Amino acid sequence: MGRATVVLIAWLCIAGVAGWRAASEPALAAGTPAAATDAAMIRHGAELAAVGDCIVCHTAKGGKPFAGGLPIDTPFGTLYSTNITPDAKTGIGSWSLEAFKRAMRRGVSSDGHLLYPAFPYVHFTHMSDEDIGAVYAFMMSRTPIQASAPANELIFPLNFRPVIAVWNLLFLHPGTPVPMSRQQDAQLDRGHYLVDTLGHCAACHSPMNLLGAEKGGKAFDGGVIDGWDAPSLKTLLHAPTPWTREQLTSYLRTGFASEHGAAAGPMLPVTRSLANASESDVEAMAAYVMSMQTSDPAPQLSTAPKANPAANAASLQAGATLFQAACASCHAAHAPMETIGGRPSLSQSTAVNSDSPRNVVRLILDGLPPEGSTPARLMPPFAGMLTDAQIADLARYLRSQYSKESPWPLTAADVAKYRKEKPAP
């Protein structure tokens, strides 16, 4: 029986239970948001919303901020983020604070329908009343935009929202307070709170179970999102240059750490958002993440390939040839990008030193796209230039040349698989 069949049967059982359980929530009366919220509260809410990366999912490519419509690719189909500007008809303009609080804590929309858990209410549920109030005040101070998100495209039976009630029974633990006080370090406590609630870091940096929830007991062990590896947040001391709190703070706020490299993929917009958070909050998050490092060496998932040595040497030679023409003008030791631009050597790269070759292949395929007029941190895409086999040779060469870790048993078929992993833009 295939994995897909198991998942389908699991969902069908859940649908049955959901039908049995009265799964609807009451609509909450439309409220008029307090117009004259004070400026300090709105500013505080803006900084918190930046920690929560609200703008990242709730803004479509080229769309107005917070007006929703961004497609979110899940294993169960495509969801479109909603408009959270205070437009009364298409946004949350008619939501009372109570309704907003219920959405953040229990994933219920103002009219009573259940929200999909791509909205990370399993994390937001532990936020304090004050913080939810501040984020509400900030959202309500935005310019209302009239925009309706396209209809979701989900597989049966997930297009039937009451199913979520059962998912919530299993995975939503409202009211369980984050064990907040270590009673030793206010900064660590603050970081713990922000990482686990608003920051919802574990949502991407943890493996998922078959029902699309974070696997119990595996928080921060690393996950896969939109065709990218979200690396484990517990092995930062195993990097070629072990991460420090200062480096991590700088990375989170600028998308770049001179000892590790540039943020890419879904982490890039997160760092853009964190640039608008309060510096002390980001420092606290970095401090907390650094406090959960394991001292054991990182688990080695890959084993050395048993390819015949001659074929292996030929592959590395082919990779070296490709590197000379396609990569060396930026990534060779003498290239201006390193000598003048201060960019780290590939030997420092998180992607090159990872157990999985996914991010290296992803970066070769897609590059780092230019983003408006922000200072260039760009790399051209090679998806149309190099074949799957050539990318495999190149990635294996990078690994052998720039990392002390064991070689990747990477084949052209693996690259073909990674190529398809990215959701259509």
Add this chain to the structure above:
Amino acid sequence: MITLTVNGESHTLDIDPSTPLLYALRNQLQLHGAKYGCGLGQCGACTVIVGEEPVFSCLMPVAAIGERAVRTIEGLGTIEQPGKLQRAFINQQAAQCGYCIAGMVMRAQALLDRTPWPSDEEIRAHMEPNLCRCGTHMRILAAILEARGASNGSRS
């Protein structure tokens, strides 16, 4: 030895396999249309078509081309008989200094080969990797709009 098929003609060259395609085109084959701009794949002045894809020839290893056909601006037409897209660039006076134009034309040609009637939005998104320092972008866009429907400009 490296074998390249450029604008329909096959060439066998005794060059290092890690040579970028741009150098082979300019130095060995005397095809000077594609220009060296940044050498980093960031400006697009060196754009040519390999297979069906517009590529930065300054970063394209000749060893990686294999059987794929290479098309350069010289393959689209001649001074006496410019191709349809080249004619449109002339009609719209889309070049100022002209350094980026061969790359612009080749990237646009790759789009028109795939999508004979691209929308204005599709053209803008597709042309994004190529830069023009003179600022003739509006005329370049107008030229591509004019040339729509003129696919396969090579042997017109």
